[in-house]
Amino acid sequence: MALSSDRMxxxxxxxxxRVVVNVPKRLHAKLGTKLKKALGTDSLAEANRLKWDAIAELKGTIALAENPLLSLEAFRSGSRQQAVxxxxxxxxxxKRxxxxxxxxxxxxxxxxxxESLAGRPIAADERGHEVFDQERLRLATDFSQLAxxxxxxxxLHHEKFLAMSHVKARTSADDKRAMNLLKEWCxxxxxxxxLQAITKKEAVRFCDELPNLTINLTPVTLNKYVSRLSVYWTWLENRHEVxxxxxxxxxxxxxQQTTDQKERPFTDGEVKALLTGPAEPEMHDLMRIAALCGARLDAIVCLKVKDCRDDGVFVFKPQKREPGPRLCPIHPDLVEIVExxxxxxxPEDDIFPEWPGVKKSASLRERSFKTSNEFTAYRRSVxxxxxxxxxxRGLVNFHSFRRWFITKAExxxxxxxxxxxxxxxxxxxxTFGVYSGGPLLEQARRCVEAVNLPVLKK
Incomplete structure (x- = not known):
């Protein structure tokens, strides 16, 4: 498309x-292949001055012959969003x-x-070449390149990617934040x-300059956003979009963290302090379950009656990258609490109705959000x-029960x-990660029962 041609x-x-305008093929049966209008002049300069009214008239004829998805007038309104x-x-x-x-x-x-978006020329340069409005010309060029x-x-494909990702709402929110950060950086x-402008070199620049966009975020959090962009790009690559x-x-x-800077398990002394302190009954039950099965907080809080099976097994909902619900034997010391x-x-009732979760349906917080806050306040109180x-963050938190269980089992x-x-x-x-079908339930039960709470004396 030669927008600056004097003979366009x-x-x-x-x-x-004379003016000649090509007719879209879908209208050939109605209008023929081309529409023409004589300008009545042998001067090229005069023809260029007169042609735009004729072009508008002929394109109006074409527009009236169809019911387009987006009318010519809509384009002439200057709406970039409509053009895009x-x-x-x-x-x-x-593509199709x-x-x-x-x-x-x-x-x-x-x-x-x-050509319609570019509009009429607004002037001529020293050589007599037509000059177009730069904003309209830029819109026309962008339109052509996008189309x-x-x-x-x-x-463009991000919403479809999110719809196909099947990730938690919080991860989906991370995807959106990562995309917004990339657009802000651009x-x-x-x-x-x-997409075509984000080369490996630009990706390196983005990572180098990302901390300046988000002053209060740690490298761990920023790497999470870079990771989500990587997942999106892999999806695009598999679909031949990049x-x-x-x-x-x-x-x-x-x-680099030294050993004394990493989050750690509770000590036996800390477990004693927590389990003998003035916690509410539901908190005492919750802590004991965590200590004797190693499950994550949200998995425990979300347990329903049906998930505590009569054959002595918890059924925890999938967490992190787990492909499905996970079975975990119920420790003998937890039987009384569970019953x-x-x-x-x-069967559909909650085991922990004391923490019903966030009321707002649009909230990204896990059900255990309030539970975590209450535990933190209690932990500090003792x-x-x-x-x-x-x-x-401190080096101990509710997850330290999980670390304690793993340590004791080992x-x-x-x-x-x-x-x-x-x-x-x-x-x-x-061997274990690919070919093995996993240990039998009895092996898992022996593992769970090998862990015991420290002797609790007030």
């Missing part, structure tokens, strides 16, 4: 000039066009719409917000705390592969 839409007819949506519609049509004739027809329509698939907005860095995943291997450097909390309830300068001589199955970790190695 013009042809000689004898000694004079129409361009993306054409891009999808081009497998024969040259269909592709040619679509491209003719793209040219026609782009032909030469430019693809960063988030705007500040002067990078066009298109050539490769430019985020593969990209990570911000995280400060008491099941008594008189229906003096179980371990904070280090420069670290946002100290009791239980196989690492069995412990991994009991707590829902991925088993390591080819």
């Amino acid at each position: 839409f013009l042809e000689r007819h004898g000694n004079q000039w 949506q129409k361009a993306l519609h054409f891009a999808e049509q081009r 066009a497998f024969d040259p004739a269909s592709l040619e027809e679509i491209d003719e329509e793209i040219d026609w719409q782009a 032909r698939g030469d430019k693809t907005p960063l988030d 705007k500040k860095a002067g990078v066009q917000p298109y 050539e490769s995943n430019v985020w593969k291997g990209r990570r911000l450097r995280e400060p 008491r909390r099941k008594k008189g309830k229906e 003096g179980v705390e371990d904070r280090r300068e420069g670290k946002r 100290q009791a001589g239980q196989p690492e592969s069995t412990i991994a199955v009991v707590v829902g970790h991925k088993r390591q190695g080819m």
